[in-house]
Amino acid sequence: MRGIGEMARDGGLSVSALRFYDRAGVLAPAWVDPVSGYRWYEPGQLDEARLLARLRRAGMPLADIRLVLAGWAGRDTDLVRGLLQAHLRRLDLGLSAARGEFSTLRALLDHRETDPMTSLRTATATVRLSVPAPELAAALDAVRFAAGTDAELPMLGGILFDVEADELRLVATDRYRMAVAAVRTTGHDGPRTQVTVALPLADAMRALLTGQESVQLGVDGDRVTLESGDRQTSGRSIGHEFPDYRRLVHLPAGRRVRVGTAAFRRALEAGPVRAGETREPGGEPYDLSVLRVAADGTVIVCADGDDDQHHVAVNREFLVHALTAGARDELILELGAPTAPLAIRRPDDERTFSLLMPVRLED
Known part of the structure; x- marks a missing residue:
């Protein structure tokens, strides 16, 4: 045996x-x-x-x-x-259909690149603004965990810096999770500007944010610079368009439940898990936590056999990371339909939140 x-x-x-x-x-x-x-x-x-x-x-x-x-x-x-x-015939038919769809998509992309009315271009504006160092540090900490590492999707291998009016929004996603944080700024009165900062540069920026003073963030074409007193770090931005995250964060309202972060994390780490399907061919299954809201308003980590079409299954490791990044003693879990993302929100800051894509349980 x-x-x-x-x-x-x-x-x-x-x-x-x-x-x-x-x-x-x-x-x-x-x-x-x-x-x-x-x-x-x-x-x-x-x-x-x-x-x-x-x-x-x-x-x-x-x-x-x-x-x-x-x-x-x-x-x-x-x-x-x-x-x-x-099965081999299904694969052949699926590949043939996929080739046809990709051929059409390439034609649409070629048209989009040559049509000046629809072309998406990297911003070349010069922008300079002031950001409180503690707030920028907290925002980087809140989104860093969700950044992608897939070499095939370089536009996700960084953090989006989205500057509009007096607010800087930081966004990161790897397709399975997304994190958004907002920081107040001063000194910028120009048009909206977006730039994607590669993770090594974002980490170097975070290392500079050790004081209580404001720091200066500058964008000049594809170059991004952060100055803190007499220290600075700079580098080129990622030359790929970041997805339009605003289309992904407007979700139907779900049921909001306040949880004690430490206690809920312990319940997740010690509670039952199920093995999820792999995300990539040949990949390893991962641990799922299946959640439901009890009658008394608490969130329960479901055991095997506690099945219901309204339960929400998520990657346990991702949920633990999101709880840590939430950086609050209490957080709000917003659970909608089983097919809707799970939102992790701060009670005192609605502009900073994480979204986790749900996982369909195998029948």
């Missing part, structure tokens, strides 16, 4: 993935210790685990994987071959 750790190592799956596939009825252990709950697998299940890992990397749905594994165990090679061929 193999323990779950040994099975994960030899089968090419993580421990959390094996737990997920057990709960999904795809690959159940041969025996579960009734006291510890530890899972044990028979030697013959190793081939099934390796097959499962390959099928998931190929993007086969779990419903079909169940049939493949059943056919594999019963030596029904015709069934297995048929399911593999059907």
Whole structure:
């Protein structure tokens, strides 16, 4: 018999993935210790685990994987071959359709780049404004965790500095979460200006913000500079358009619940989790926390079996990061529909908040 750790190592799956596939009825252990709950697998299940890992990397749905594994165990090679061929046909058709859509999108982009009425251009205005150092430091701390690291999406690998009237908004997103913070400014009376600051430069800026005085933020074309007394840091902005975040933050009102940050974080870290689907092909499943609002207005971390279509599932690690970035003893969780983002807000500052994309639970 193999323990779950040994099975994960030899089968090419993580421990959390094996737990997920057990709960999904795809690959159940041969025996579960009734006291510890530890899972044990028979030697013959190793081939099934390796097959499962390959099928998931190929993007086969779990419903079909169940049939493949059943056919594999019963030596029904015709069934297995048929399911593999059907999935390959779906992939070919999907790729053909995707190529057609991308061809149309490229044509639309070419038109947008050559049409002066619709072209999106990086701002080249010269802007200089004054920002209180503590407020800018707090704003950077509030959004830094949500910045992207995907090399294929360089426009998300930084923090948007959005200057309009007497306010500076900082925004970061990696597609699965978004954080927004606002800072009051003085000295700017020009048009709205946006620039995306790369994370290394944003971190260098944060290191300068150690005092209580105001600092000077300057934008000159694609160069961004922060001056604090006789110290300064500067660098080029990211030369890609940041998504229009304003279209993403206007959400239908959900149910607002005030939580004690430390206690709720402990409940998350010690509470039950479920393994979520991978976000990328071949990636590792991640821990989900499933939340519901009880009758007394408290937020409950749901255990297995406590299922309801109105519960909201989110990446637990992302939620813990958002609670830390909220930097308040109490925060407000705003839960809407299960398909709507979960909002984490400050009771005393509605302009600073985080959004977490919900995760659909596997049927």
